[in-house]
Amino acid sequence: MSELTLGFTTFNKKLVDLLCKEGFIKHYKIVPSDNYSLSIKVFLKYVDGNPVISNISRISKPGIHIYSSVKELHKYVSGSSNCKNVILSTDHGLITDREAVELNIGGKAIGLIY
Secondary structure, rough: OOOEEEEEOHHHHHHHHHHOOOOOOOEEEEOOOOOHHEEEEEEOEOOOOOOOOOOOOOOOEEOOOEOOHHHHHHHHOOHHHHEEEEEEEEOOOEEEEEHHHHHOOOOEEEEEEO
């Protein structure tokens, strides 16, 4: 599978922007869909035939919001050998845990990318 299609929402657009900027996906296109709506076509990235993203898991869910302080994020960043990346929603928009530590801010943990 080299591409997938998502429904267009502002959140999905910001998420694929971040994934593209961080090098997890090749690129994406916003395309027309049925009933005059839009979709986001995401082109996945592979290295030596293996997908760059092997797993994505959700952390915060509707009704259960998980917040991480910058101190807690240092644990994830310092343990970078496991290649996990935390996606956070902050006042600065969607950012990775590494960016949050650089900016010295915490936020709502959205998901984890392996």
